Amino acid sequence: SAVISQKPSRDICQRGTSLTIQCQVDSQVTMMFWYRQQPGQSLTLIATANQGSEATYESGFVIDKFPISRPNLTFSTLTVSNMSPEDSSIYLCSVVVTFYEQYFGPGTRLTVT
């Protein structure tokens, strides 16, 4: 398995500001993902962030709104830009440890006021 930590664990932000969420893994991983879970909903994949390449965004998500960095094999950041109340969600990072094993972090609970 892998130990995944996210910072911050939760935050309350004002409309129009930006928040950067960090994801740290205790082992080197190639594939990393960012998901969003809106209140009462299932998880939605935002993007795939592989080290050494640009992030690949899913339909409905754009780089200007959710820029992602992946500087090395153990770390990634997701920024939620120009936030609105609709961005209030739990944001989760997820990593692939082996071909079969994918694990999720504890999530960052974001509230936008």
Place this chain on the structure above:
Amino acid sequence: DAKTTQPPSMDCAEGRAANLPCNHSTISGNEYVYWYRQIHSQGPQYIIHGLKNNETNEMASLIITEDRKSSTLILPHATLRDTAVYYCIVRVESGGSNYKLTFGKGTLLTVNP
């Protein structure tokens, strides 16, 4: 879109086996079936995965039909702590050696005393 269909909710008595069904009639030959669960908006927890054969680990058993169009997750002796949303997911190839997990709505399993 998710390639799976699950009942929205199920109940189970504590100590009894919980059998959670999942339909994935459009699954392709090389696509794996994964099961995760999520407790109280924590990060999803990996349970088990399979391709063709039945699988068992310390948490659960996975029974996949011969035509691979459906599967059942079995928790042999459910406890109150097994109350969670259970997600059945078909892992889809997304180019190269990459893949992604697309979450559906899942099944809320409630274990009753």
